[in-house]
Structures are given as structure tokens and as C-alpha cells.
Amino acid sequence: MSNSTSRDAILGRIRHSLGRPAQMPDTPPDTPDEVTDRLKNPVANLIPARAQLPHAQQIDLFIKMATQVSATVTRVGSPDDIPREVARYLADQNLPARVRVAPDAGISGLAWDQTMLDISAGIAGPEDAVSVTPSFAAVAETGTVMVRSGPDHPYTLNLLPDTHIVVVHASRVTGCYEDVWARLRQSEGHGNMPRTFLWVTGPSRTGDIEQTIQLGAHGPRRLHIVLVDDT
Amino acid sequence: MHRALPVAIRKGNNAMHVSTSPKFRENAHDALLDQSLQRALGRLKTGFKDKRSAAIAALPEFEALRDKAVEIKNHTLENLDHYLTAFEANVKANGGHVHWCKDSEEACQTILKICRDKDAKSVLKGKSMISEEIGLNAFLEKQDLQVVETDLGEYIIQLRHEPPSHIIAPAIHVHKEQVADSFRATHKGRDPNRVLDEPRDLLDEAREVMREHFFAADIGITGANFLIAETGTSVIVTNEGNGDLTQTLSRVHIAVASLEKVVPTLEDASTILRVLARSATGQEMSSYTTFSTGPRRAEDLDGPQEYHVVLLDNGRSNMLGTDFQDMLRCIRCAACMNHCPVYGAVGGHAYGWVYPGPMGSVLTPSLIGINQSGHLPNASTFCGKCEEVCPMRIPLPKMMRHWREREFEKHLGASSVRYGLKGWAFMASRPRLYRAATGLAARLLRILGGGRGALRSLPFAGGWTQIRDLPVPEGKTFKQLWEEQQKNKSRQDGGPK
Structure with missing residues (x-):
């Protein structure tokens, strides 16, 4: 019910309230250059100093901030170490060895047969307790991991399993959110977004009962970050 | 409630x-x-x-x-x-x-x-x-x-x-006890003696129940x-x-x-x-x-x-x-x-x-x-x-x-607020009248206080004095005290500058 009458009425009232003349039909919109420019060439506003560090320190800050919000982080030397690290983590935490991974060559294509893990790739269902996914980037400022949806990264993997293990490449750790938008525009083209782009800052939590923070509200109880040193 | x-x-x-x-x-x-x-x-x-x-x-x-x-x-x-x-x-x-x-x-x-x-x-x-x-x-x-x-x-x-x-x-x-009551009343088919004492117990049950909803939506x-x-x-x-x-x-x-x-x-x-x-x-x-x-x-x-x-x-x-x-x-x-x-x-x-x-x-x-x-x-x-x-x-x-x-x-x-404000506005825009009335009120309240320092009740302000006492004015208004102080000061300073 895309109601064009309501649309015109609302826009008309906005213009009237702002003291602008009514937009005449069949005339080009009077969008000021300031607005057009801002949308075409987005610029960063104020970036906190803590986000503007040399790359090695950004990585340290990322680990510190992620740990502060109850994520765990392990550093590994190369992508080949990922399966062993996942197996170690799950054994340490006494978690099931059945793992659903993203159908992303960088994850599902790893040498999982070195481990005793039961690996399958695809979307998450109700019975999946552990997932392993790639990430698009990570942000030092708040220890935030950025994941995007796509054919190689079903969105349900980020939310349904009790344990979300996410692989972050050190080269993809940046200082601030704005850096990530620049990278996304580079890879997708300006103005294009995946269906979902998610910032994950620690595991799911709630304080809705008596303001007592509990982890694992509806999303994962655990967020484990495998940080691959590729720099 | x-x-x-x-x-x-x-x-x-x-x-x-x-x-x-x-x-x-x-x-x-x-x-x-x-x-x-x-x-x-x-x-x-x-x-x-x-x-x-x-x-x-x-x-x-x-x-x-x-x-x-x-x-x-x-x-x-x-x-x-x-x-x-x-x-x-x-x-x-x-x-x-x-x-x-x-x-x-x-x-x-x-x-x-x-x-x-x-x-x-x-x-x-x-x-x-x-x-x-x-x-x-x-x-x-x-x-x-x-x-x-x-x-x-x-x-x-x-x-x-x-x-x-x-x-x-x-x-x-x-409170968590009220949440537990609601859950027991709503989530049927569960053990009626289950423990729902802590926020964690309540969250775990809600998470389970909600999963079923998520997959059916x-x-x-x-x-x-x-x-x-x-x-x-x-x-x-x-x-x-x-x-x-x-x-x-x-x-x-x-x-x-x-x-x-x-x-x-x-x-x-x-x-x-x-x-x-x-x-x-x-x-x-x-x-x-x-x-x-x-x-x-x-x-x-x-x-x-x-x-x-x-x-x-x-x-x-x-x-x-x-x-x-x-x-x-x-x-x-x-x-x-x-x-x-x-x-x-x-x-x-x-x-x-x-x-x-x-x-x-x-x-x-x-x-x-x-x-x-x-x-x-x-x-x-x-x-x-x-x-x-x-x-x-x-x-x-x-x-x-x-x-x-x-x-x-x-x-x-409320009409009392309207009349009150109107009355105050009438007085406040007539400084002499205002000074006279406040001066009179300050003296009157002092007399009513009878040396006790505070009034336990006051006509027309029962709601206010019900839970607190009204401190009794010293007998002079702020303006009177101010003027006296200024006078004393200028005397000490050796006359007005």
C-alpha cells in the first residue's frame, strides 16, 4: 500500500513547516548541492584519538577491547592453524565437536580433516551449537568484529549457535568504523550494501531482569575470535 | 498492579x-x-x-x-x-x-x-x-x-x-519473582517444580521458548x-x-x-x-x-x-x-x-x-x-x-x-494555579504593593511561629505541611535584609562610592 497521497501530504507538510515552497509536480527537485555532495562523497566526522594508532597498536587495542566485552581472542600464525585452534577451543570449553562452518573457501576449504571435528557447511539450524565464520573487518576502537551476509556467509551462523567462532585477519583490523565503510565501498561500489552488515561487539547479552547482565540472551553465549597474523 | x-x-x-x-x-x-x-x-x-x-x-x-x-x-x-x-x-x-x-x-x-x-x-x-x-x-x-x-x-x-x-x-x-510467576502461568507442559529463582534460570527458559517462535514466524x-x-x-x-x-x-x-x-x-x-x-x-x-x-x-x-x-x-x-x-x-x-x-x-x-x-x-x-x-x-x-x-x-x-x-x-x-499565578502577577508588577505584602507576611508568619522556628501546619497549605514543617521567616523579607546589609556595608566602607 505505497500510498502516494500520504507521501505527498507528508513531504508537503515538511516543506511547509520548514518554510519552503511546495514542490510542483513535473519540476526537478530543488535538492541543494550540500545534500547531493554529502550523499555522493561521504566524509568522516570526528574520529577519536584512540582509533588513530599505528597498526600493531590497533591490533593490541582490538584484543583489549574485545576481551573487555567478554569475547575471547587467540592469535594464530597462519590460516592453516585455524582448524587446530577451533578444536583446541572446543575441547577446552567442553563443547560439542560438531561444527557448522560458512561455505567460504577461506573457512570450509581449510584442512579440517587434521582434527576430529565433524564439519559441515551451510546455514545454521536449530540443532547447530557451534559455528565458524569469516569476518569482513574488525575495529580496534571498541573491539568490534564486522561480518557481512552473502552466499559464502549465511547470516544465521552469526546468531543461532550457542558458540560463534569468528576468524579475523590481522590485516583487516582497522582503527575506526569509518575505515570499514571506505573498504566496503571499495569492494561493493558506492551506495551498495549486502542485505545485512553486522557489527558484533562481544556475545549476546541482556540486563532486562533486575538489571543483572547475563550473556547469551537470544544470540551466542560465547564469541571466540581467532586472530590470524597475516601482516 | x-x-x-x-x-x-x-x-x-x-x-x-x-x-x-x-x-x-x-x-x-x-x-x-x-x-x-x-x-x-x-x-x-x-x-x-x-x-x-x-x-x-x-x-x-x-x-x-x-x-x-x-x-x-x-x-x-x-x-x-x-x-x-x-x-x-x-x-x-x-x-x-x-x-x-x-x-x-x-x-x-x-x-x-x-x-x-x-x-x-x-x-x-x-x-x-x-x-x-x-x-x-x-x-x-x-x-x-x-x-x-x-x-x-x-x-x-x-x-x-x-x-x-x-x-x-x-x-x-x-522483579524476578514476578517474572517467574508469569513464566509458570504461560509456559505450559514444563515441570511445575522447576527452579526459576535467578535471572539466569529465567533467561534460559525464555531463550528456549523463543527459539520455537523464531522458527515458526x-x-x-x-x-x-x-x-x-x-x-x-x-x-x-x-x-x-x-x-x-x-x-x-x-x-x-x-x-x-x-x-x-x-x-x-x-x-x-x-x-x-x-x-x-x-x-x-x-x-x-x-x-x-x-x-x-x-x-x-x-x-x-x-x-x-x-x-x-x-x-x-x-x-x-x-x-x-x-x-x-x-x-x-x-x-x-x-x-x-x-x-x-x-x-x-x-x-x-x-x-x-x-x-x-x-x-x-x-x-x-x-x-x-x-x-x-x-x-x-x-x-x-x-x-x-x-x-x-x-x-x-x-x-x-x-x-x-x-x-x-x-x-x-x-x-x-487547575483554576487554583491560574488564580494563584494571576494574583502573583498582579502583585509582582506592582513593586511597592509587593514589598508591603511580603513584609507583612514575613512578620505575620513570625508571630504565628511563636518562637518555635518552624510551623507544623498552615491554612491553605495543608498538603505541603503534611510531610514537612515550614521554617518561620526571621521577620524580614530578603529585600529588607539586603537593603540593611548594603547600608551597613557602605557605612563600614565610609559612605557610598
């Missing part, structure tokens, strides 16, 4: 919550005597406030970020039509739909039509204050749709048939913290992950948002996000910040098949260009109510409509009319804390004063 709470009913052309705001004084009185509520409000005194202070102390740029955030919103509001049409064009370019709705009725009908077109039976909801504003749940339930709130706090109050009492912590007035409705014009994206800021599951597992994702949620770019949203969670819960960033654009892509393996944005005006376009335009900068962080002594004393339900606390006292009259909400602008001590903590620097006390003026002009206040 015996207080008159707003119930959602359809009234004439307008489906929205009925306000009990006109009964604020009675509501507040009851709230002060409600011990269970007072115990819950006690938790508010630390919690959010302490965490906010700590988060702000850790970010030296916080004040400068506030200024930036204000600048972004002001610029957007001045160009609201342009940014909304850009947003609409980009939603469409990504395969989504935008529905412009003048009021609650139109928004509810629009959502109902989407549900009917999909033959939907169940509707899942992420937390959305706009859906509270339009009375969506009651409307859809009347049409025989099953509506389930997925946010833990919203779920609890849905089971208790209550409206939220706080905009980010809707069940803040509820037809329609997923969320709110939006931002709409991004540049990309046609809606953003939700959450901690539980319920909003994400709601909008991902359903066939259709509907985002319900009011006009002023739009910002120009991803960068602009990022700047405001830096002040939002810090002001709200004191987190540096909430657990999940989700940017949703259009329906699932052809090659995606999951995600909704349709994406709709219901864009609600409901009186906001009329606030532009008025004394209340600044209110449209509000990002619903709840810092104002977390710090408000009045909210802290009476809780959210006393305010009688969807939005409590200082932001509600300003917004509610704008949305439902001052005659429906006349007491709210008076629900303030004017301590100014709300403006001080507002990340968007909204001059809330000033706007409450504007509403008081309008309330007075419309003759909506």
Missing part, C-alpha cells in the same frame, strides 16, 4: 495507546506508595548512571562528538524532505518498499495488509517504541494474528499485559534506530540478538520507523552511534549493530524475501519549524529518564503514555496534544540534569516551559 494503565484500543480513526497522562497526579501518588515499584526504582539509582559516567570518562572526545551529533541531526532536519526521498529511492533500488504513513491508523493498516498478502498467522517483533506508539500489538491481535515480542523485557511485559515503563529497559519495574517486525539515506539502510542497535533473529528467520522483514530517524550517510550514523550506547547503558558499543538493506539477495542462503519500511509521521512534520523541532534530534537513549528525579520517584507508568521521563514530557504533548497530557510538562523539578546528560543536547527544560505556557494560555491548568 492497580494503577490505571494505558490499554491499546482503536479510537475513532486513530489506533494508538489511550493516554492516562491527564491522571498523572493520581498515577504519581499511587506510584509513590507502591513498594514493589519503589524497590525496583532503587536499582535505577546506580546501574545505568554509573556505567554511563565510566564510559564517558573513557572517551575524551565525548563532548565534541555530542556537538557533531547535534550538527548532523540539525542539518538532516533542515533538509528532511531531501534525505527522506533519497532514502526511499535507495530502498527501492535495493528491492525494498517504503510506505509513508500519516498516522497510527494508516501505519497499522499498512502492516496488516502486508501480513494478509503473505497469508501470515504469526508476527514476531523486535523491540520498537514506534510500534508501541501506534498500538500495533493490540491492533494485530484483534485481527487474529499471533504477536510475540522477542526482546526479553518486552516479552515479560507482554505476558503481564503491561506497557513498557522505560524506553530501553521496558520491564525495569518488574511469518513476519518479523523491528524498529529502526537510524535510516541511512545514502544506502537505503535501516539500523537496529541491540544486545540480545533477538532483533536479528526476528528479521532474518521471518519471510518478511518490516522496519517501523518515524521520519526523523533518517541520517545522511554511514559516517553520520557512526558518529551518533559513538554517543548512543554510552549514553544509554554505558556500553562503548552495544553487542549488535545491524545494518539491513533490502531483502535477501538472489544468491543468499538465508534472510527475508521481502523488506518493507513503514515510515511514520504521526505529527512530527508539524513539529518542524516550531519551538519543538529540537526534540526531533532525540535518539531514544533514555539518559534523561535515567537521571530524572521525578522518573526515579514515580517510574514510567505514571506518565500514562508510551514515552516517559523528560523526553516523554516534551514529546507526548506534541504527538497526542497538550489537552491529553497537560500534567506532563509539570512533572519536573527543573533541575536541568536531563539537558545536561542528553547526548543530542535537547533543551528539555526549556521545551517543558514552552508547554507550560501553552497549557496556561489554553486554560488547561
Whole structure:
């Protein structure tokens, strides 16, 4: 019910309230250059100093901030170490060895047969307790991991399993959110977004009962970050 | 809970919550005597406030970020039509739909039509204050749709048939024992002797129950913290992950948002996000910040098949260009109510409509009319804390004063207040008379006090002296004392300069 009458009425009232003349039909919109420019060439506003560090320190800050919000982080030397690290983590935490991974060559294509893990790739269902996914980037400022949806990264993997293990490449750790938008525009083209782009800052939590923070509200109880040193 | 709470009913052309705001004084009185509520409000005194202070102390740029955030919103509001049409064009370019709705009725009908077109039976909801504003749940339930709130706090109050009492912590007035009672009454087929003592037990049960709902949902409705014009994206800021599951597992994702949620770019949203969670819960960033654009892509393996944005005006376009335009900068962080002594004393339900606390006292009259909400602008001590903590620097006390003026002009206040104010104005504009009368009153009260220093009761002010004594004046007015002091001073200084 895309109601064009309501649309015109609302826009008309906005213009009237702002003291602008009514937009005449069949005339080009009077969008000021300031607005057009801002949308075409987005610029960063104020970036906190803590986000503007040399790359090695950004990585340290990322680990510190992620740990502060109850994520765990392990550093590994190369992508080949990922399966062993996942197996170690799950054994340490006494978690099931059945793992659903993203159908992303960088994850599902790893040498999982070195481990005793039961690996399958695809979307998450109700019975999946552990997932392993790639990430698009990570942000030092708040220890935030950025994941995007796509054919190689079903969105349900980020939310349904009790344990979300996410692989972050050190080269993809940046200082601030704005850096990530620049990278996304580079890879997708300006103005294009995946269906979902998610910032994950620690595991799911709630304080809705008596303001007592509990982890694992509806999303994962655990967020484990495998940080691959590729720099 | 015996207080008159707003119930959602359809009234004439307008489906929205009925306000009990006109009964604020009675509501507040009851709230002060409600011990269970007072115990819950006690938790508010630390919690959010302490965490906010700590988060702000850790970010030296916080004040400068506030200024930036204000600048972004002001610029957007001045160009609201342009940014909304850009947003609409980009939603469409990504395969989504935008529905412009003048009021609650139109928004509810629009959502109902989407549900009917999909033959939907169940509707899942992420937390959305706009859906509270339009009375969506009651409307859809009347049409025989099953509506389930997925946010833990919203779920609890849905089971208790209550409206939220706080905009980010809707069940803040509820104790864990009450949650356990609701769960036992609702979640049938479970061991009646199961342990539901601690928040963890309650959360685990809610999580299990909600999983079944997530996999059975037809329609997923969320709110939006931002709409991004540049990309046609809606953003939700959450901690539980319920909003994400709601909008991902359903066939259709509907985002319900009011006009002023739009910002120009991803960068602009990022700047405001830096002040939002810090002001709200004191987190540096909430657990999940989700940017949703259009329906699932052809090659995606999951995600909704349709994406709709219901864009609600409901009186906001009329606030532009008025004394209340600044209110449209509000990002619903709840810092104002977390710090408000009045909210802290009476809780959210006393305010009688969807939005409590200082932001509600300003917004509610704008949305439902001052005659429906006349007491709210008076629900303030004017301590100014709300403006001080507002990340968007909204001059809330000033706007409450504007509403008081309008309330007075419309003759909506109590007649005693009107006559009192008129009498005072008469005296105050006649300085000599005023001085004579106050001088007389000061002397009279001193005599009435009879040397006791305080009055235990006073004619015409029984309500005031019921719970406190009135200190007796020393016998002179401030002005008299001031003049004497000045005279003494000039004598000591050796005459006037």
C-alpha cells in the first residue's frame, strides 16, 4: 500500500513547516548541492584519538577491547592453524565437536580433516551449537568484529549457535568504523550494501531482569575470535 | 498492579495507546506508595548512571562528538524532505518498499495488509517504541494474528499485559519473582517444580521458548534506530540478538520507523552511534549493530524475501519549524529518564503514555496534544540534569516551559494555579504593593511561629505541611535584609562610592 497521497501530504507538510515552497509536480527537485555532495562523497566526522594508532597498536587495542566485552581472542600464525585452534577451543570449553562452518573457501576449504571435528557447511539450524565464520573487518576502537551476509556467509551462523567462532585477519583490523565503510565501498561500489552488515561487539547479552547482565540472551553465549597474523 | 494503565484500543480513526497522562497526579501518588515499584526504582539509582559516567570518562572526545551529533541531526532536519526521498529511492533500488504513513491508523493498516498478502498467522517483533506508539500489538491481535515480542523485557511485559515503563529497559519495574510467576502461568507442559529463582534460570527458559517462535514466524517486525539515506539502510542497535533473529528467520522483514530517524550517510550514523550506547547503558558499543538493506539477495542462503519500511509521521512534520523541532534530534537513549528525579520517584507508568521521563514530557504533548497530557510538562523539578546528560543536547527544560505556557494560555491548568499565578502577577508588577505584602507576611508568619522556628501546619497549605514543617521567616523579607546589609556595608566602607 505505497500510498502516494500520504507521501505527498507528508513531504508537503515538511516543506511547509520548514518554510519552503511546495514542490510542483513535473519540476526537478530543488535538492541543494550540500545534500547531493554529502550523499555522493561521504566524509568522516570526528574520529577519536584512540582509533588513530599505528597498526600493531590497533591490533593490541582490538584484543583489549574485545576481551573487555567478554569475547575471547587467540592469535594464530597462519590460516592453516585455524582448524587446530577451533578444536583446541572446543575441547577446552567442553563443547560439542560438531561444527557448522560458512561455505567460504577461506573457512570450509581449510584442512579440517587434521582434527576430529565433524564439519559441515551451510546455514545454521536449530540443532547447530557451534559455528565458524569469516569476518569482513574488525575495529580496534571498541573491539568490534564486522561480518557481512552473502552466499559464502549465511547470516544465521552469526546468531543461532550457542558458540560463534569468528576468524579475523590481522590485516583487516582497522582503527575506526569509518575505515570499514571506505573498504566496503571499495569492494561493493558506492551506495551498495549486502542485505545485512553486522557489527558484533562481544556475545549476546541482556540486563532486562533486575538489571543483572547475563550473556547469551537470544544470540551466542560465547564469541571466540581467532586472530590470524597475516601482516 | 492497580494503577490505571494505558490499554491499546482503536479510537475513532486513530489506533494508538489511550493516554492516562491527564491522571498523572493520581498515577504519581499511587506510584509513590507502591513498594514493589519503589524497590525496583532503587536499582535505577546506580546501574545505568554509573556505567554511563565510566564510559564517558573513557572517551575524551565525548563532548565534541555530542556537538557533531547535534550538527548532523540539525542539518538532516533542515533538509528532511531531501534525505527522506533519497532514502526511499535507495530502498527501492535495493528491492525494498517504503510506505509513508500519516498516522497510527494508516501505519497499522499498512502492516496488516502486508501480513494478509503473505497469508501470515504469526508476527514476531523486535523491540520498537514506534510500534508501541501506534498500538500495533493490540491492533494485530484483534485481527487474529499471533504477536510475540522477542526482546526479553518486552516479552515479560507482554505476558503481564503491561506497557513498557522505560524506553530501553521496558520491564525495569518488574522483579524476578514476578517474572517467574508469569513464566509458570504461560509456559505450559514444563515441570511445575522447576527452579526459576535467578535471572539466569529465567533467561534460559525464555531463550528456549523463543527459539520455537523464531522458527515458526511469518513476519518479523523491528524498529529502526537510524535510516541511512545514502544506502537505503535501516539500523537496529541491540544486545540480545533477538532483533536479528526476528528479521532474518521471518519471510518478511518490516522496519517501523518515524521520519526523523533518517541520517545522511554511514559516517553520520557512526558518529551518533559513538554517543548512543554510552549514553544509554554505558556500553562503548552495544553487542549488535545491524545494518539491513533490502531483502535477501538472489544468491543468499538465508534472510527475508521481502523488506518493507513503514515510515511514520504521526505529527512530527508539524513539529518542524516550531519551538519543538529540537526534540526531533532525540535518539531514544533514555539518559534523561535515567537521571530524572521525578522518573526515579514515580517510574514510567505514571506518565500514562508510551514515552516517559523528560523526553516523554516534551514529546507526548506534541504527538497526542497538550489537552491529553497537560500534567506532563509539570512533572519536573527543573533541575536541568536531563539537558545536561542528553547526548543530542535537547533543551528539555526549556521545551517543558514552552508547554507550560501553552497549557496556561489554553486554560488547561487547575483554576487554583491560574488564580494563584494571576494574583502573583498582579502583585509582582506592582513593586511597592509587593514589598508591603511580603513584609507583612514575613512578620505575620513570625508571630504565628511563636518562637518555635518552624510551623507544623498552615491554612491553605495543608498538603505541603503534611510531610514537612515550614521554617518561620526571621521577620524580614530578603529585600529588607539586603537593603540593611548594603547600608551597613557602605557605612563600614565610609559612605557610598
